[in-house]
Amino acid sequence: MTPERPDPAVPTATYRLQLQPGFPFRAAADAVPYVASLGVSHLHLSPVLEAVPGSQHGYDVVDHARVREELGGEEGLRELARTAREHGLGLVVDIVPNHMAMSPRHNPALWEVLRDGPASRHARWFDIDWEAQGGQVLLPVLGGPLGQEAEHLKTDGDVLRYYDHAFPLREGTAGLPLPELLDAQWYRPVWWRLARTELNYRRFFSISELIGVRVEDPEVFEATHAKILELLREGVIDGLRVDHPDGLADPDGYLRRLHEATGGRWTVVEKILSDGEPLPASWPVAGTTGYDALRHVDGLFTDPAGFGELLGRYRRFAAPQTDRGGDWDATVRRAAYKVLTHELAAEVDRLVRLTSRLCATAPETGLRDRAPWALRTALQELLVRLEVYRPYDSVDASAVVTEEAAAEARLAFAVPEEAGAVDVVRDLVLGRYGDGAEYVEFRTRFAQTASALRAKAVEDTAFYRYVPLLSATEVGGNPGDPAVSPERFHAYCARVQRDWPSTGTVVSTHDTKRSADVRAALQVLAECPERWADVLAEVTRAGEGVPDAQLAWAAWQTVFGLGPAEEERVRGALLKHVREAGLYTSWTEQEPPYEEAVARFVAAGPCGVPGERVAAFRASLEAHIRANVLGTALVQLTMPGVPDLYQGTEHEYRALVDPDNRRPARFTVDGSDGSGKEAVTRAALGLRARRPDVFGDTASYEPLSAEGPAAAHCLAFVRSGEVLTAVTRLSLRLAEAGGWRDTRLPLPPGRWADVLEPGREFGGHARVAELLGRSPVALLERLPD
Numbered sequence: 001m002t003p004e005r006p007d008p009a010v011p012t013a014t015y016r017l018q019l020q021p022g023f024p025f026r027a028a029a030d031a032v033p034y035v036a037s038l039g040v041s042h043l044h045l046s047p048v049l050e051a052v053p054g055s056q057h058g059y060d061v062v063d064h065a066r067v068r069e070e071l072g073g074e075e076g077l078r079e080l081a082r083t084a085r086e087h088g089l090g091l092v093v094d095i096v097p098n099h100m101a102m103s104p105r106h107n108p109a110l111w112e113v114l115r116d117g118p119a120s121r122h123a124r125w126f127d128i129d130w131e132a133q134g135g136q137v138l139l140p141v142l143g144g145p146l147g148q149e150a151e152h153l154k155t156d157g158d159v160l161r162y163y164d165h166a167f168p169l170r171e172g173t174a175g176l177p178l179p180e181l182l183d184a185q186w187y188r189p190v191w192w193r194l195a196r197t198e199l200n201y202r203r204f205f206s207i208s209e210l211i212g213v214r215v216e217d218p219e220v221f222e223a224t225h226a227k228i229l230e231l232l233r234e235g236v237i238d239g240l241r242v243d244h245p246d247g248l249a250d251p252d253g254y255l256r257r258l259h260e261a262t263g264g265r266w267t268v269v270e271k272i273l274s275d276g277e278p279l280p281a282s283w284p285v286a287g288t289t290g291y292d293a294l295r296h297v298d299g300l301f302t303d304p305a306g307f308g309e310l311l312g313r314y315r316r317f318a319a320p321q322t323d324r325g326g327d328w329d330a331t332v333r334r335a336a337y338k339v340l341t342h343e344l345a346a347e348v349d350r351l352v353r354l355t356s357r358l359c360a361t362a363p364e365t366g367l368r369d370r371a372p373w374a375l376r377t378a379l380q381e382l383l384v385r386l387e388v389y390r391p392y393d394s395v396d397a398s399a400v401v402t403e404e405a406a407a408e409a410r411l412a413f414a415v416p417e418e419a420g421a422v423d424v425v426r427d428l429v430l431g432r433y434g435d436g437a438e439y440v441e442f443r444t445r446f447a448q449t450a451s452a453l454r455a456k457a458v459e460d461t462a463f464y465r466y467v468p469l470l471s472a473t474e475v476g477g478n479p480g481d482p483a484v485s486p487e488r489f490h491a492y493c494a495r496v497q498r499d500w501p502s503t504g505t506v507v508s509t510h511d512t513k514r515s516a517d518v519r520a521a522l523q524v525l526a527e528c529p530e531r532w533a534d535v536l537a538e539v540t541r542a543g544e545g546v547p548d549a550q551l552a553w554a555a556w557q558t559v560f561g562l563g564p565a566e567e568e569r570v571r572g573a574l575l576k577h578v579r580e581a582g583l584y585t586s587w588t589e590q591e592p593p594y595e596e597a598v599a600r601f602v603a604a605g606p607c608g609v610p611g612e613r614v615a616a617f618r619a620s621l622e623a624h625i626r627a628n629v630l631g632t633a634l635v636q637l638t639m640p641g642v643p644d645l646y647q648g649t650e651h652e653y654r655a656l657v658d659p660d661n662r663r664p665a666r667f668t669v670d671g672s673d674g675s676g677k678e679a680v681t682r683a684a685l686g687l688r689a690r691r692p693d694v695f696g697d698t699a700s701y702e703p704l705s706a707e708g709p710a711a712a713h714c715l716a717f718v719r720s721g722e723v724l725t726a727v728t729r730l731s732l733r734l735a736e737a738g739g740w741r742d743t744r745l746p747l748p749p750g751r752w753a754d755v756l757e758p759g760r761e762f763g764g765h766a767r768v769a770e771l772l773g774r775s776p777v778a779l780l781e782r783l784p785d
Contacts, residue, residue, distance in 0.1 A: 010266050010286070010502045010696065011239065012688045013637070014044040014092055014644045018510055018662055019068075020056045025076035029083040034667040036087035039685030042238060043084055044092045044644055046510070048077055049227065052101045056662060057510070058094075059243065060101035060210060063108060064224040081236045090238035092266070095228055097254065098247035099203070099210040100126075102139075105166040110211065113137075115168035117186035125220050127202035127212035127249075129350060137187040140195035140208050141165050150178060153189065162189060193588070199346040204247060205452045205460075206343035216249040221257055229261055239266035241289055241504075246271065246451035249444045252282065252394045259284035268504040268642075272455075274388045275478040279500065282394040287496075287503020290644060291476030294507050296492045297635050298471060298519060299484025300715055301628045303526040303730050307469060307483055310529035314468035317536060318549035324583060325465040325550050328480030335465065336384035336457040338582070343456055347449045352376045354442055359424065364433060367424055374413070374421035379446075381409035382425055389454045390447040397430045397443075463513065464581035467554040469526055470561065471519035475511055483526075486715050486729075490703035493717065497640035497701040505641040507632055508649045510662060515646075515655040517677075518561040520628035524621050525557070527732040535617045539610040547597040551578060552605075559606040560614050562654050567607040571599055573656040624732040626675050627776035631727035633677055634777045635715070637684035638725045640701050650681040676775065683755050683779055687723060694720040706768060708743030710734055714768050716745055721782065724752060726768075728776040740769035752780040 015035050017028050028043070035043060047058035050066040058068065067074040081091055104111045109122040114137060117123070118130050128137055141162060142149045153162050158174055160167045160181070173184040182188060190198070195208040202212030215221045231237045240262065245251040251269075258267065267285045273292045320326040323334035340348055352372055359370040385405035391397040406426050410419035427433060428442050463473035472482035484492075496503060507516035514522070525532045536556055546552045555574055562570065578585055578598055585591035605611065618625070629652060637643050646653075648665030652675045655661035669678075688695050704716035704724065713734040716726040726745060728734065744765040754760035756779050762771060771778050 011040075011042040011090070011092065011642050012692045012695065013040040013642060013685050014042045014504075015040045016044040016509070016644055016646045017046065018647060018665075019046045019048065019058060019071050020662075021054060021070045023664065024070065025072035025080040029080045031667040032080075032083050032087050032089060034669070036084075036089050037669070038645075038650055038682060039687075039689040040089070040645065041689065042090040042092045043080075044241065045094060047094045047096055047243075049096075052103050052106055056659070059096050059099075060103070061096050061099075062101050062103060062106040065227050067227070077231070078236055091236065092239040092241060093228065093231075093237045094241045094243060095225075096243045097213065097215045097224065098244045099212050102201075102203075102209050102211040104168065111168050114185075114187045115170060117170075124217050125213060125223070127214050129200040132200040132350070132353075133188065133198065136185065138194065138198055138200050139167070139187050139189045140192040140199065141189055142191045145191045146182075146189075149191075153178060153182075155181070160185075160189075165189075195346070196342060196588075197345045197349070200350075202247075202347075202448065204244070205455055206339075212247065214249065215254055218257070221254070221261075225258070225261060232262055232265055240268075242267060242269045242285075245269045246389050246455075247448060249448065250393065252280070252392055255283050255285055266502065272389060272459075272476050274476075275481070277388045279503075280392055280394045281499070287500035287641065289509075290504040290506035290641065291474075292492075293496075293503075293505035293636065293639065293641060294474060294512075294516075295476050295478065296484050296489050297505075297507055297632055297639075298474065298477070298516075298523070299482055300486065300489050300635065300729055301520065301523045301631060302469070302472065302483040303523075303733060304483035304485075306526035306529055306733075307472075310526050310532070311468045313529050313533045314553055317533070318467075318553050320465070320550050325467065328462070328466050331466045332458055332462045333384055335461040336453055337380070339453055339456045339461065340380050340383060344449065344452055347445075347452065348376070348379065351379055351442075351445050351449055354438070354445060355379065355425065355428070358428065358438055358442060362433070367433070370421050370424055371418075374418050375425065377412055378409060378421040378425040381412045381422065382406065382429070383446075383450055383453055384457075385409065386450050386454065390451040391429065391443075392447070393443075401426055401429045460580050461582060464554075464577050465550070465583065467550060467557070469522060470514065470554060470557045471522035474513055474519065475509075486703075486712070489715070490717065493640050493701050494703075497699065501640055501697045501699065503641045505636050505639060505643050506646070507636045508646040508653065508655075508661075509644075510646065510658065512661065513657045514561060515649065515653050515661060516632050517629050517649075517652050518654050518656065520632050521563070521618065521621075521625045522557060522561040523628050524624050524732060525560070527624070527730055528621070531617070535614060539605065539613050545597070545601050545604055547578075547594055547601055548584065550581075550583070551598065552601070555602060555606045556614060558656070559611050560618050562656060563618060564615055565607075565654070567603055569656065569660055570607055571602045573660055574598060574602055576657060621732065624735070627728045627731040629675055629677055630680055630775070630777045631715075631729060634680050634684060634725055634727055634779060637681065637688070638695070638719060638723065638779070639717070640695075640699070643685075643688075645681070650678050652677050680756065680777060680779070687755060687779070687781065691722065694722045702748075704745065704748075706743055706745045707765075708741065708768070710737065710740050710743040710768070713740075714743065714745060714772070718748055721748060723782070724748075724778075724780040726771060726778045726780070728772050731776060740767075740772070743768040745771060747780075748782070750785065751783045753783050755779040755781050 049061050050063035050068050051058045052060045067077050104114050109125055112122050113120045158169045170185050204210035248254050268289050269285050270289045323330035355375045356372045359367040391400040406422050409422045413419035472479040579587050584594045699720045702718040706714035715729050718724050745768050746765050752762045
């Protein structure tokens with residue numbers, strides 16, 4: 001018998017599966033009975049459209065009209081949907097509107113553009129600046145300068161080959177000598193290092209292998225969304241996750257068009273909100289994918305005073321320069337300057353060219369006589385001062401590009417009159433010169449560059465330089481001020497329930513730098529900074545073989561958070577860490593002696609005998625780590641919003657940055673993690689499935705305050721007067737202060753049954769020592785009168 005399925009319009013909870021050739025639709029279907037048993041309402045699938053062969057993630061789409069054959073094709077997806085429905089589950093799918101793979105031999109639309117140029121019917125699909133590079137698309141694929149690589153460029157009929165790359169030849173050019181042949185094409189293969197400064201197509205951040213798509217064009221939107229919309233109409237899929245909306249030319253317009261095309265299906269967007277930034281109220285979506293929830297949940301379990309002490313000890317241990325890991329804001333600012341002049345140099349050049357042209361030809365005389373260097377300086381100085389990812393048409397841009405930022409930017413000019421370029425650029429961003437096509441293009445390019453800058457400077461650079469507490473360096477996080485008080489958390493939840501009750505919430509994803517359970521362990525360090533410093537002094541006493549002290553601090557925290565693990569996993573994560581940090585090596589300027597020293601240090605230190613001391617220290621704190629693990633899980637599963645579980649995280653799940661977090665999950669009921677996390681997860685999800693009204697759009701959220709000497713260590717709230725969550729926060733500090741003592745939690749009227757420990761009931765002013773005595777978390781359900 002098919003289980004009765006709740007209203008598919010809004011999920012009660014989703015479960016993310018990472019599809020790849022080694023885990024296709026068939027494998028996902030095999031996991032359906034297990035996933036359904038957890039109590040979620042929908043599977044959440046990584047991208048399903050045709051991607052580059054062998055892709056482990058699917059974000060490198062090559063054909064929007066086809067479901068990926070390596071996963072089982074469209075029939076495989078439809079069969080998965082049928083199996084899911086037999087078990088009461090729907091499907092939510094991740095879509096990628098911003099970019100496609102820059103892989104011509106796999107991408108038929110791009111192949112045609114490279115063959116036929118701007119006259120191609122698909123030329124409007126791609127964000128290419130045909131006015132730059134002599135009208136040729138720069139393809140940064142050569143391993144060295146052309147003179148060194150020319151012998152490896154071979155013609156094969158109407159195809160130009162370079163190792164495993166293939167490019168179409170323009171009609172009638174196949175017989176030309178190589179120099180003339182290359183000059184005759186609509187593209188130009190070049191040394192990959194030229195991409196940084198010479199590229200003339202928009203990419204995903206600084207990834208040249210992904211080319212921007214112009215979904216703001218209605219025709220492009222229709223072509224790239226036809227298959228997904230067909231699957232929605234036919235009931236194969238029920239909802240959408242939108243990847244990286246900040247890269248789009250017009251996120252507001254795109255989301256309106258998507259909403260209309262889907263008939264208002266449940267859709268969440270991967271919008272990274274900075275601390276205090278609201279989601280644009282006009283966006284017709286259910287909310288974000290949930291990184292803002294992650295920041296608030298993590299902050300609950302971070303001790304503010306202890307973090308301050310930990311920061312001081314980090315500075316004494318690692319002695320980082322102020323703007324290279326010593327101070328958060330200064331570190332972000334320096335990283336931003338570097339990104340603009342290096343990884344995003346081509347994007348900045350395009351923006352400068354556009355701004356210079358606007359000023360030189362503007363009918364407004366106030367824009368005239370602006371030197372390109374002054375406009376470049378103004379653009380850079382304003383961009384590095386943005387504290388959010390980008391401005392939007394639907395949000396007051398003056399709150400993003402502020403007058404305070406402009407005042408600081410003017411100080412970069414020695415001659416005050418030349419600082420007027422800052423006002424020109426800011427006025428252009430604010431739309432004060434109208435909505436002509438070139439003015440709109442300027443605002444679009446500025447916003448797209450801003451979002452790429454924020455992602456690269458913060459998430460991909462500063463997070464790896466400023467490392468006092470690694471759990472704080474997470475997507476959407478605020479490492480400079482990571483702690484969140486119960487009052488701030490309650491206020492956040494009240495806003496979510498009021499404004500975005502069906503938004504997504506996450507604590508672990510395929511993109512988190514560390515899984516929630518690794519972060520939960522690391523958060524304990526903020527409760528014992530002195531003990532952590534003592535352990536570090538002990539394991540680093542010899543002081544030999546340490547490449548640099550910042551890395552050492554991060555490495556020891558990594559193995560503390562992860563626990564005993566294979567050296568290969570730790571080494572891989574730390575090698576990525578130092579390359580992203582870019583202090584001594586990087587992805588494009590690798591320094592082999594330094595990287596070899598990192599590998600030797602990992603083997604001899606964190607993964608060697610000294611690492612056993614860190615493992616023993618972790619073991620001594622296991623009860624407090626467990627309190628954070630279970631507290632994080634239960635809060636996410638019962639707070640406002642739709643919780644998304646990343647594959648395998650119903651068990652205790654310890655993972656580092658990708659590709660470590662893309663390892664195969666186990667879909668078994670075994671309870672082997674010993675933490676009780678699976679039991680908590682099943683209980684909370686089961687309650688959500690059984691009583692969706694208690695948690696849904698019309699539900700309520702009521703904070704509950706404990707009373708007594710340890711009240712600050714109990715975080716509690718009630719959903720719709722029917723379900724109560726209570727968790728322990730900062731449990732090590734609690735234990736050191738003498739425990740709960742006579743702390744009590746005033747329960748709402750009625751009798752409350754313990755969902756996690758059936759048979760227990762509470763009422764009135766419950767003693768917290770009894771409520772949270774055997775487990776650091778409690779989930780109660782009000783009994784009928």
